Amino acid sequence: MTLAQAHRTPPDPAGPAAPPGPPGPAPRPYRARSVPGRIRLVTAVSVLALTVLFGTLFTAAQSVREGLDVIGHDAGPQVVATADLYFALSDMDAQVANVLLIGDEHRLGKGRARALEIYERRRSDAGRAVLQASALAGDDPSERRTVQAVLDGLGRYERLAARALLLDEQAGHPAGPPPAPVLEVYRRATDLMRLELLPMAYNLTLESGTVVRRAHAERSLSVRAGQALTGAAGAAAVGCLVWLQVFLARRFRRVFNPALLVATAIAGMYALTGVTVLGNEARVLEAAKRDGFDSVLTLARARAVGSSMHGDQSRWLLDPERADTYEQTYLDKAQSVLYTPAGHLAAYQKAVAGKADDGPSAFLGLVGQAAARTDLPGSGPAVADVLDRYRDFQQADRRMRELGPRRAVEQRMTRLEAEFERYDAALVKLAELHRASFAGEIRGGEEQIRELWFLLPVAMASTAVLIAAGVRPRLSEYR
Amino acid sequence: MRPVTDPAGTSPAGGSAAQAPGVPAAVAAGGPRRTRGALPGILTAAAALLTVAALLAAAATAVFGNDGPGSILDRETLVIGVKPDQPGLGVRRADGRYEGFDVDVATEVARRIGAADVRFVTALSSTRQSLIETGRVDMVVATYTITPENRAKVTFAGPYYVAHQDTLVRGGDRAVTNVRDLKGRRLCQAAGSNSWRRVAEERRVAVELVPASSYGDCLAKLRAGTVDAVSTDDLILAGFAAEAGSEVRIVNAPFTDERLGIGMRKGDLDGCEAVNRAITAMYQDGTAERLLRKWFGTSGLDLTFTVPQFEGCD
Numbered sequence: 089m090t091l092a093q094a095h096r097t098p099p100d101p102a103g104p105a106a107p108p109g110p111p112g113p114a115p116r117p118y119r120a121r122s123v124p125g126r127i128r129l130v131t132a133v134s135v136l137a138l139t140v141l142f143g144t145l146f147t148a149a150q151s152v153r154e155g156l157d158v159i160g161h162d163a164g165p166q167v168v169a170t171a172d173l174y175f176a177l178s179d180m181d182a183q184v185a186n187v188l189l190i191g192d193e194h195r196l197g198k199g200r201a202r203a204l205e206i207y208e209r210r211r212s213d214a215g216r217a218v219l220q221a222s223a224l225a226g227d228d229p230s231e232r233r234t235v236q237a238v239l240d241g242l243g244r245y246e247r248l249a250a251r252a253l254l255l256d257e258q259a260g261h262p263a264g265p266p267p268a269p270v271l272e273v274y275r276r277a278t279d280l281m282r283l284e285l286l287p288m289a290y291n292l293t294l295e296s297g298t299v300v301r302r303a304h305a306e307r308s309l310s311v312r313a314g315q316a317l318t319g320a321a322g323a324a325a326v327g328c329l330v331w332l333q334v335f336l337a338r339r340f341r342r343v344f345n346p347a348l349l350v351a352t353a354i355a356g357m358y359a360l361t362g363v364t365v366l367g368n369e370a371r372v373l374e375a376a377k378r379d380g381f382d383s384v385l386t387l388a389r390a391r392a393v394g395s396s397m398h399g400d401q402s403r404w405l406l407d408p409e410r411a412d413t414y415e416q417t418y419l420d421k422a423q424s425v426l427y428t429p430a431g432h433l434a435a436y437q438k439a440v441a442g443k444a445d446d447g448p449s450a451f452l453g454l455v456g457q458a459a460a461r462t463d464l465p466g467s468g469p470a471v472a473d474v475l476d477r478y479r480d481f482q483q484a485d486r487r488m489r490e491l492g493p494r495r496a497v498e499q500r501m502t503r504l505e506a507e508f509e510r511y512d513a514a515l516v517k518l519a520e521l522h523r524a525s526f527a528g529e530i531r532g533g534e535e536q537i538r539e540l541w542f543l544l545p546v547a548m549a550s551t552a553v554l555i556a557a558g559v560r561p562r563l564s565e566y567r
Numbered sequence: 568m569r570p571v572t573d574p575a576g577t578s579p580a581g582g583s584a585a586q587a588p589g590v591p592a593a594v595a596a597g598g599p600r601r602t603r604g605a606l607p608g609i610l611t612a613a614a615a616l617l618t619v620a621a622l623l624a625a626a627a628t629a630v631f632g633n634d635g636p637g638s639i640l641d642r643e644t645l646v647i648g649v650k651p652d653q654p655g656l657g658v659r660r661a662d663g664r665y666e667g668f669d670v671d672v673a674t675e676v677a678r679r680i681g682a683a684d685v686r687f688v689t690a691l692s693s694t695r696q697s698l699i700e701t702g703r704v705d706m707v708v709a710t711y712t713i714t715p716e717n718r719a720k721v722t723f724a725g726p727y728y729v730a731h732q733d734t735l736v737r738g739g740d741r742a743v744t745n746v747r748d749l750k751g752r753r754l755c756q757a758a759g760s761n762s763w764r765r766v767a768e769e770r771r772v773a774v775e776l777v778p779a780s781s782y783g784d785c786l787a788k789l790r791a792g793t794v795d796a797v798s799t800d801d802l803i804l805a806g807f808a809a810e811a812g813s814e815v816r817i818v819n820a821p822f823t824d825e826r827l828g829i830g831m832r833k834g835d836l837d838g839c840e841a842v843n844r845a846i847t848a849m850y851q852d853g854t855a856e857r858l859l860r861k862w863f864g865t866s867g868l869d870l871t872f873t874v875p876q877f878e879g880c881d
Contacts, residue, residue, distance in 0.1 A: 230847055230851060233851050284873040287874055288874060294879045295843070298880070382881075409744060409820075412820065413822055415822075417824065
């Protein structure tokens with residue numbers, strides 16, 4: 089029993105149309121010609137409808153597989169990887185600021201050596217992430233230019249940072265703001281990083297995210313269309329088969345034709361299953377995109393912005409003349425992480441402290457978005473944990489800004505550092521939760537589609553054989 | 568063909584012809600001798616079925632496509648809202664034409680997203696949101712700051728530039744290097760603007776406020792020496808500084824970020840992404856730098872010529 093047979097058998101009797109000659113042995117020519125003709129016609133239409141049904145299911149299932157591939161295995165994870173580029177870059181700059189801030193007191197907080205070590209690690213992370221981004225950019229000329237610009241900028245940044253570090257070491261100063269020449273070089277470095285490199289890195293993530301969005305929208309659309317078409321073709325096929333059944337029963341005075349009945353049942357069941365599975369898959373695609381990809385990306389962005397905020401705290405201490413600017417950029421980023429209206433930092437921190445108990449729905453911003461978007465099991469406590477840690481982090485920041493210069497540097501390097509790490513860890517945990525559910529969604533979707541896929545040839549072949557078996561004996565009565 | 572009675576017939580592979588007893592099985596050997604011209608009928612049916620399929624697919628596209636009221640990418644003539652009274656950014660001239668940095672940016676973006684024609688209309692801060700929501704304009708480029716509140720109602724591409732609140736002092740006044748240095752000085756308080764609050768209230772700098780009717784009036788007072796500083800968006804200050812030459816000086820100590828975005832109908836993701844690509848290209852090919860220099864180059868303001876960090880369309 090082959091597929092080819094399934095397609096070939098039914099039209100065969102109707103095949104190369106002989107010229108409409110005089111009627112054969114049948115006494116009433118009109119009826120004799122018309123009955124097998126009508127049987128053939130309806131059979132052919134049924135087969136056609138079934139072909140459309142199976143064809144649509146085939147292509148729709150293909151779309152689902154591609155959609156799951158793009159989001160689950162291909163571009164999706166790569167896009168999230170580019171968000172790590174931002175994180176690595178902004179942490180590089182934060183570590184340089186830390187080293188300059190520590191000055192001669194090498195053992196302050198985690199110490200100078202540790203900061204330099206992290207700097208090196210982030211530098212290699214950034215290099216790796218640029219490679220990823222370059223792979224994602226593909227042939228897109230604009231994105232390639234951006235990747236190239238990031239690469240060039242990174243080289244310039246490293247030279248400036250190295251000079252600032254060297255000058256700082258030669259100058260030798262107690263913890264706190266370094267001498268003016270050091271500061272001047274660092275300003276150039278951090279401006280390059282914050283005003284040029286970080287925006288480009290961020291935009292790369294957004295732009296490659298649009299690729300995933302478009303791919304997802306296209307696939308979802310074709311799955312939905314496939315679902316509608318499957319339903320329609322299924323209904324048409326079942327309708328034709330039922331009509332054939334009734335026609336044969338009347339014409340040949342039989343109660344029913346079992347082969348056709350089974351074929352009808354199989355076609356109906358398969359159409360129904362197809363519509364249901366495709367509906368499920370459309371939902372899986374949707375959920376994987378929303379709970380998985382979008383949330384993971386949002387949290388990766390929140391994490392990157394967080395590291396940049398942490399850097400702003402060091403820069404605020406490092407450069408008193410620019411303190412207002414750095415306090416502002418800190419507030420700005422804080423509001424993008426968790427938004428609540430406030431004109432200045434103290435008001436914001438007061439609002440965050442007061443509002444964190446109202447639950448995540450009270451907030452906009454990256455973390456607020458991620459929290460509002462999802463109702464994953466176990467995400468409630470994880471979100472609450474992120475909010476609590478964030479509030480503590482903001483409180484520690486408040487304390488730092490209220491202390492005298494010397495104590496503030498100590499606060500930044502010890503207590504605030506610890507609070508930041510706890511907040512960051514809570515974010516990572518929440519992201520992990522999403523990542524796990526995301527992987528589960530994708531796996532489940534792939535399994536369902538595999539089953540549908542596996543049964544497809546069986547259903548095609550069996551309906552073909554059954555229809556042939558049901559119709560041929562009737563036709564042969566006219567020979 | 569075997570005449571097998573198998574009414575259960577559940578096994579598809581084993582399914583074959585089932586016949587009611589008592590009816591002689593017809594002989595199935597041999598090909599069809601005489602067949603009526605069933606082919607045209609089949610073709611008609613096939614055509615009908617394909618038509619139905621095509622219609623269904625089209626209907627599905629219409630139903631599941633995300634662009635209900637259409638995207639800015641589908642417009643023949645793009646209607647763009649700009650400011651009529653913001654020197655350097657958007658000004659409506661006596662002949663009814665608009666000019667300024669915003670207008671040039673809007674023209675460039677429209678060209679790059681493939682709009683055949685552009686028409687500018689006035690969009691005030693108080694009307695721009697409703698203009699977008701009612702569809703009377705397709706796009707707003709009018710010093711429209713991207714904030715979480717605004718983003719709830721409008722989709723923003725960009726920012727195409729990040730402006731900052733900064734301070735303008737007299738050219739000879741070298742003592743002011745940041746906003747804190749305004750302590751004890753006279754700050755101009757322009758009617759209808761909140762910028763002074765950011766200095767006097769949010770940063771609690773003890774300034775002496777001197778009321779003025781507008782920022783134009785503030786500039787006159789600064790030159791006359793009745794106020795010591797004017798503090799507001801740096802692009803607005805740059806417009807004035809370009810006018811007054813070396814008489815005034817921008818301090819270049821920014822202390823806010825105002826992300827100037829391009830607003831469009833909420834949910835027009837395709838349009839938003841296309842505009843972001845257009846902005847990226849404008850910075851990459853130097854157009855943005857040329858326009859910034861054209862409008863603010865002589866002001867002494869530190870301009871940023873690299874692409875700003877986008878907000879994202881969703």
